[in-house]
Amino acid sequence: MTAATDPRVDTRITEDPLPPLEPDDSRVKLGAELLFHGRVRDEEEGRPIVALEYERYEGLAEKELERVALDTVERFPIDQLVCWHRIGRVGVGEASLRVVVWSCHRVEGLEAMAWFISSLKHRVPIWKWAVTADGERFPSTCGHDENGPEGDHGTHAH
Amino acid sequence: MTAATDPRVDTRITEDPLPPLEPDDSRVKLGAELLFHGRVRDEEEGRPIVALEYERYEGLAEKELERVALDTVERFPIDQLVCWHRIGRVGVGEASLRVVVWSCHRVEGLEAMAWFISSLKHRVPIWKWAVTADGERFPSTCGHDENGPEGDHGTHAH
Amino acid sequence: MAEMITVTLVCFSQVRHHIGSHLLPIELPLGSTAGDAEADLRSRLPEHVRALPMRVAVNQEFAERSAVLQAGDEVVFMPPMQGG
Amino acid sequence: MAEMITVTLVCFSQVRHHIGSHLLPIELPLGSTAGDAEADLRSRLPEHVRALPMRVAVNQEFAERSAVLQAGDEVVFMPPMQGG
Numbered sequence: 194m195t196a197a198t199d200p201r202v203d204t205r206i207t208e209d210p211l212p213p214l215e216p217d218d219s220r221v222k223l224g225a226e227l228l229f230h231g232r233v234r235d236e237e238e239g240r241p242i243v244a245l246e247y248e249r250y251e252g253l254a255e256k257e258l259e260r261v262a263l264d265t266v267e268r269f270p271i272d273q274l275v276c277w278h279r280i281g282r283v284g285v286g287e288a289s290l291r292v293v294v295w296s297c298h299r300v301e302g303l304e305a306m307a308w309f310i311s312s313l314k315h316r317v318p319i320w321k322w323a324v325t326a327d328g329e330r331f332p333s334t335c336g337h338d339e340n341g342p343e344g345d346h347g348t349h350a351h
Numbered sequence: 352m353t354a355a356t357d358p359r360v361d362t363r364i365t366e367d368p369l370p371p372l373e374p375d376d377s378r379v380k381l382g383a384e385l386l387f388h389g390r391v392r393d394e395e396e397g398r399p400i401v402a403l404e405y406e407r408y409e410g411l412a413e414k415e416l417e418r419v420a421l422d423t424v425e426r427f428p429i430d431q432l433v434c435w436h437r438i439g440r441v442g443v444g445e446a447s448l449r450v451v452v453w454s455c456h457r458v459e460g461l462e463a464m465a466w467f468i469s470s471l472k473h474r475v476p477i478w479k480w481a482v483t484a485d486g487e488r489f490p491s492t493c494g495h496d497e498n499g500p501e502g503d504h505g506t507h508a509h
Numbered sequence: 510m511a512e513m514i515t516v517t518l519v520c521f522s523q524v525r526h527h528i529g530s531h532l533l534p535i536e537l538p539l540g541s542t543a544g545d546a547e548a549d550l551r552s553r554l555p556e557h558v559r560a561l562p563m564r565v566a567v568n569q570e571f572a573e574r575s576a577v578l579q580a581g582d583e584v585v586f587m588p589p590m591q592g593g
Numbered sequence: 594m595a596e597m598i599t600v601t602l603v604c605f606s607q608v609r610h611h612i613g614s615h616l617l618p619i620e621l622p623l624g625s626t627a628g629d630a631e632a633d634l635r636s637r638l639p640e641h642v643r644a645l646p647m648r649v650a651v652n653q654e655f656a657e658r659s660a661v662l663q664a665g666d667e668v669v670f671m672p673p674m675q676g677g
Contacts, residue, residue, distance in 0.1 A: 213372075213374050214371075214372045214374075216371050216372075218390070218442075218444035218445050218446070219444055220390065220444060221390075221391075221392065221393040221443045221444045222392060222393060223390065223392070224389060224390050224391070224392045225387070225388075225389065225390070226387070226388040226389075226390060226446075227385070227386070227387050227388075227464075228385070228386040228387075228388075229383070229384070229385050229386075229457065229460075230383075230384040230385075230386075231382060231383065231384075231457070231677050232376070232378065232379075232381065232382050232383070232384060233379075233382070234379065234380060234381070234382045234455070235379040235380060247676070248605060248606070249676075250603065250605060250650065250653070250669055250671065252653035253650055253653045253654065253655070253669075254676075256653070256654075257655075278676060278677075284376070285379045286376035286377055286378060286379045287376045288376070288384075289677070290676075290677050297392070299387065299389070299465075299468055300465070302387075303461055303464060303465050306385075306461060307457075307458070307461050310457055310677060313676055313677055314674060314675070314676055314677045315674060316674065317674060317676045318605070318648075318650070318669075318671050318674055318676075319674060319675060319676030319677075320605050320606035320672070320674065320675045320676075321606075321675045322606075331610070332606045332607045332609070332610045333606070333675055334607060334641075335675075389593050405592070406521060406522070407592075408519065408521060408566065408569070408585060408587065410569035411566055411569045411570065411571070411585075412592075414569070414570075415571075436592060436593075447593070448592075448593050468593060471592055471593055472590065472591070472592055472593045473590060474590065475590060475592045476521070476564075476566070476585075476587050476590055476592075477590060477591060477592030477593075478521050478522035478588070478590065478591045478592075479522075479591045480522075489526070490522045490523045490525070490526045491522070491591055492523060492557075493591075
């Protein structure tokens with residue numbers, strides 16, 4: 194975990210399942226709340242799997258995730274961004290990623306969400322291993338290319 | 352309320368507060384879950400308010416909301432769309448609108464969400480009245496123009 | 510003298526605010542269209558509301574202004590929508 | 594004979610899979626760069642992994658291949674990232 198240094202962002206990398214969402218009606222200035230859950234799909238590279246195992250480069254992953262969040266709140270007129278990335282074993286159907294963006298209006302929230310997730314996928318040193326029903330564990334061979342969002346073929350978990 | 356006729360969409364118009372979100376890890380084919388909450392802001396047309404009161408054209412509002420949802424699942428490669436619109440009095444900070452979109456990948460989910468909300472705002476016969484602290488109730492004078500999404504100046508609840 | 514029918518205008522938002530009630534029964538000559546009902550309604554509204562673009566519905570379905578009304582129809586002129 | 598230093602390569606994903614361990618200490622001549630360490634690493638990898646574009650980090654920060662290494666440095670060559 195990393196403690197956010199800017200009150201607009203809260204980024205965490207955690208081995209625990211993401212906690213249930215708590216209802217929160219306190220943001221009376223912010224009309225738009227947008228939440229994204231990235232969930233583990235039941236296949237990887239065409240093979241059925243039972244889980245993904247995420248590993249991170251500890252130290253840099255936390256720093257870079259926070260920098261991506263800060264870049265996002267600088268670049269888009271949004272008020273707050275929360276990102277929790279789960280690592281370790283994440284079962285099929287479970288959420289590996291939660292991002293919440295609060296803004297006055299929905300358009301900037303949607304744009305910020307798209308940019309943040311795409312940047313996270315290209316910048317934050319996290320990788321995944323697929324786990325099959327018979328216990329085999331293989332590294333995903335398919336990452337995102339280095340060309341930025343437009344090169345993101347997005348054939349994976351989300 | 353209206354019963355959806357297509358399993359891909361679930362649209363409701365309800366006077367009750369939107370229920371808390373239940374964790375649901377059952378969608379093992381769908382990597383991307385995107386949720387939008389439209390919340391009531393504490394001012395309307397520059398005046399502080401304590402609530403919005405939503406009214407609908409009962410009968411047509413339900414039908415049109417479902418049609419907007421169906422148009423969205425036809426137009427974008429998403430698997431499921433839930434939209435609950437609350438009417439009646441909705442206090443500041445509370446959610447008047449919940450939309451959830453499930454898809455394999457995030458890009459189509461984000462596009463579908465943007466298009467659905469914009470279409471809903473232009474097509475579904477729902478209007479809002481602002482309620483001030485001293486109990487005054489005035490109809491919002493500011494709607495969305497008829498030019499579609501690009502004409503949506505979005506200066507209101509979200 | 511033309512035979513008359515009664516239809517009910519259902520009023521929302523600013524229309525309701527200025528008409529002062531949700532339902533407004535009006536009489537029109539047999540054969541009148543939604544557009545004729547609209548002319549009646551708009552004559553009762555202040556300038557700034559009259560200027561609003563309105564969509565038309567008859568009996569809970571969107572309709573054209575050329576639609577011929579029947580006795581007992583529910584007719585709605587809808588100011589810009591504000592859902593969400 | 595050149596003075597040697599030891600740095601530790603930290604391996605992830607396909608690199609880790611082929612190296613067979615998370616940490617790989619290697620010896621390099623004093624004055625070597627991250628690029629020199631990368632040449633050593635790539636020589637141990639099969640063709641399809643060697644072909645991957647990799648980003649470089651030294652001591653938990655992104656770095657250039659021209660960065661000169663010090664004894665004890667933690668050096669990482671990162672295959673395409675897969676977070677999310």
